[in-house]
Amino acid sequence: MKLPVFDYAAPDTLAEAVALLAAHAGEARPLAGGQSLIPILAFRLAAPSLLVDLRKLPGLDTISISGTGVSLGAKVRWCDIEADSKLRAAHPLLAAAVAQIGHYQIRNRGTVGGSLAHADLAAELPGIAVTCDAEIIAVSAAGSRILKAGDFFLGPLMTALGADELIVELRLPPWRVERRWGFEEFARQRGGFAMAGVALFYDEHNGLARNTHIGVIGASSRLQRITIAEAVVNGRVVDEQTIVAAAQAAAAAVDPVDDVDASAAYRRALVATLVERALRRAAA
Amino acid sequence: MKASFTVNGKRYEVDVEPRMTLADCLRHSLGLTGTHVGCEHGVCGACTVMVDGSAVRSCLMLAVQADGAAVQTVEGLAHGDTLAPLQTAFRKHHALQCGFCTPGMLMTAHALLSVEPNADAPRIREVLSGNLCRCTGYLGIVDAVLEARDAYRKSGAGVGG
Numbered sequence: 240m241k242l243p244v245f246d247y248a249a250p251d252t253l254a255e256a257v258a259l260l261a262a263h264a265g266e267a268r269p270l271a272g273g274q275s276l277i278p279i280l281a282f283r284l285a286a287p288s289l290l291v292d293l294r295k296l297p298g299l300d301t302i303s304i305s306g307t308g309v310s311l312g313a314k315v316r317w318c319d320i321e322a323d324s325k326l327r328a329a330h331p332l333l334a335a336a337v338a339q340i341g342h343y344q345i346r347n348r349g350t351v352g353g354s355l356a357h358a359d360l361a362a363e364l365p366g367i368a369v370t371c372d373a374e375i376i377a378v379s380a381a382g383s384r385i386l387k388a389g390d391f392f393l394g395p396l397m398t399a400l401g402a403d404e405l406i407v408e409l410r411l412p413p414w415r416v417e418r419r420w421g422f423e424e425f426a427r428q429r430g431g432f433a434m435a436g437v438a439l440f441y442d443e444h445n446g447l448a449r450n451t452h453i454g455v456i457g458a459s460s461r462l463q464r465i466t467i468a469e470a471v472v473n474g475r476v477v478d479e480q481t482i483v484a485a486a487q488a489a490a491a492a493v494d495p496v497d498d499v500d501a502s503a504a505y506r507r508a509l510v511a512t513l514v515e516r517a518l519r520r521a522a523a
Numbered sequence: 524m525k526a527s528f529t530v531n532g533k534r535y536e537v538d539v540e541p542r543m544t545l546a547d548c549l550r551h552s553l554g555l556t557g558t559h560v561g562c563e564h565g566v567c568g569a570c571t572v573m574v575d576g577s578a579v580r581s582c583l584m585l586a587v588q589a590d591g592a593a594v595q596t597v598e599g600l601a602h603g604d605t606l607a608p609l610q611t612a613f614r615k616h617h618a619l620q621c622g623f624c625t626p627g628m629l630m631t632a633h634a635l636l637s638v639e640p641n642a643d644a645p646r647i648r649e650v651l652s653g654n655l656c657r658c659t660g661y662l663g664i665v666d667a668v669l670e671a672r673d674a675y676r677k678s679g680a681g682v683g684g
Contacts, residue, residue, distance in 0.1 A: 240563065247524060247541030247587055270588075277544075277583040278564040290541065292588060318577070342653025343631065344568065347577040348584070429652040 242280045249292040253299075253378065253407070259291045261380045261403040267291055269405055271314055272348035274341065275357035299352075299407055304329040309411040313352025321346065330414045332371070332440055335422040336363040342430040352406040355391070358398045360496070361432040361457030363424070365392055368409060369462045370438040370454030376408040383407070392462040418442055419477075421517030424456065425509055427500075433457045434501040437489075437513040439521065441472060448472045453485070453514065458495045458506045467492045468514065477522040486514040526590040530555060531599030539586045546570040548586035549596060557597040557626050561655070568654030571627035571634075572596045578634035580653075597626035600633065608674035609633055612667035620658035627654050632668045640675035642668075 250256045260267050267289040270276055279285045293299070299314040302323050309330045311320070320326060320337045327334040340363050341349060354364040355375060368375065368388035375386045377400055384404075391399050400406065424436030435458040441451040451472040453465045468489035475481045495506035527536045530553065537552050544563075549555045549572070561569035563582050570581040573595040600607040606614070609629055619625045628651065635642055635650045642650070647668050648661075656664065 241547075242542040242544070244540070244542055247585070249587075249590075270585075273583050273585070273588070274565065274580075277585075280542075281564045281582075290585075292585075294588060342568070343635070343650040344571055344578045344580045344653050345565065345583075348579050429649065 240281050240283060242277070243283060243286045245280075245287055246289045247292065248289060249295050251295050253296055253405070254380075256291050256293060256296060257378055257380045257403065257405055259289065260405060263289045264402040267402075269293055269352075269356070271350040271353045272316060273353075274345050274349035275353055275359065279357075293352075293405075302326060306413060307410075308413045309333065311351045311409045311411075313350060313355075313406045313408060315351045317341070317346035317349050320351075330411060332414070332420045332422055332438060333367055333411065335420075336367045336438060339363055339422070339424055339433075339436075340430075345430070351409050355406055355409060356398065356400060358392050358396050358462075359432065360395050360459070360462060361434075361436070363433075363436065363438075363456065364409075365462055366436060366438050366454050366456035368411070369464060370440075370452050371411050372452070372464075373412070374410040375406055376410065377401070377404040378407050379404040389463060394461055415442055419448075419521040421520035423513040423517045423520070425513060432500075435495070435506050435509040435513060437510065437517045439514070439517050441477070441521065446476055447474055448477050448481075449474065453489060455489065455493055455510055455514075458510050459493045460496060461494075465489045465492050472518070477518060482515050482518040482522070485518060486511040489514045524587050526587045528589045528592045528594055530594045530596060532593075537586060541585060541587050543586045544582050545572070545574075545584045545586045545589050545594070546581035548589075549581065549594075552586070555596055555598055559623055559626050561623070561627075566655070567624070567627075568631065569624050569627040571630045571654065573630055573634050576634070576637070578631050595630070595633075597629050600629060607633075609636070609667065609671040612671040613664070616663040616667040616670065618659060618663040618667040624654060624656045624658075628656065628664055632671070636668070636672055636675040640672055642672065644669060 268287040270290040270292045299312040301312045303310045373388045420440035424433035426433045436456040439453040441448040451469040468485045471485040471488045490511035495503040497503040549558045559569040561567035565583045572581045
């Protein structure tokens with residue numbers, strides 16, 4: 240469908256952008272790459288009165304890697320992440336997940352901030368943010384605040400972001416070089432939204448796994464780490480027995496949606512299979 | 524709202540509603556109907572054009588967002604009656620039947636080969652996965668893009684466009 244009617248502004252500064260959001264609180268939506276927002280408008284699932292285009296805002300497009308972790312500006316695009324060879328070493332799980340996002344054309348426009356704000360349950364970056372205990376930095380006219388990813392995603396297309404707030408940065412904690420990880424997802428078509436996906440990692444100490452993080456996308460009504468499955472892995476050798484036990488625990492813990500793409504039972508079984516694959520990949 | 528951008532090197536000034544997509548602007552405001560509009564929500568790839576050198580879905584971009592940009596469309600590929608190497612290869616390999624998806628296929632492939640002239644078949648398939656074709660079964664399209672690589676290796680991004 241054609242898009243509903245809206246006004247458009249392309250402010251030059253962050254201060255002007257958040258002032259516009261505040262002045263039209265609840266009626267304005269920020270626009271970056273538009274790869275989620277424009278389809279939402281085309282489907283008439285949202286009808287904001289004003290789009291605040293962020294394209295002229297300086298900065299917000301920086302990828303920085305340091306001892307404190309990986310920082311991604313809100314306007315960093317998927318193709319920027321793909322092109323950054325340092326990032327592949329600094330955060331291989333992020334790189335693997337981003338490689339699965341959308342299609343070539345979408346990766347040229349879609350942004351970090353847009354994906355977080357859109358909060359599709361099957362989207363890769365929100366899943367990585369939750370799995371890695373990332374922090375999301377949001378700015379409003381009143382100042383900035385840090386939101387933990389685990390508290391940020393409230394449900395399908397719902398976040399803790401205020402109507403007058405703008406995401407400016409995603410901070411991922413430092414990645415240990417020896418960390419073992421896996422990312423697996425399953426979609427009917429290449430580039431399509433996954434029916435389910437799994438992001439996980441653990442650190443190995445004296446042959447035993449510890450600090451296990453397991454996140455599932457597309458198979459629960461809320462993005463959260465699957466702590467029950469993590470507990471199964473922690474303190475154990477990641478062998479077939481552990482892998483199968485963790486997969487079963489994860490499948491039992493998720494709360495899959497039942498929709499036209501897949502039944503809840505199918506998604507639950509898929510979660511078990513994907514946890515198995517991801518743990519095998521991690522342990523290999 | 525006014526916006527100014529170039530399309531295939533020619534400057535255009537448009538005055539459009541903010542809600543008008545770049546795809547509709549190209550077709551309706553500028554009469555450049557080579558760019559096709561299929562799904563209008565970013566799935567089919569028929570509307571693919573290049574903006575500042577990158578392949579993008581013009582149905583997921585507002586015309587006003589293109590202000591200041593350089594847009595390339597399928598009309599810019601051929602030189603008069605001389606087809607671009609990709610177009611010649613598409614004809615040779617029967618890479619189109621109804622032709623509806625073809626402008627998007629060509630612009631996606633042109634964007635790819637301009638940057639990655641040595642893209643192999645798996646890479647080409649990966650990139651073309653964002654463009655739906657309901658006629659050909661894709662084999663001819665992949666063959667055509669593979670064959671067109673030679674021209675891009677020789678002359679870089681100066682092939683068509």
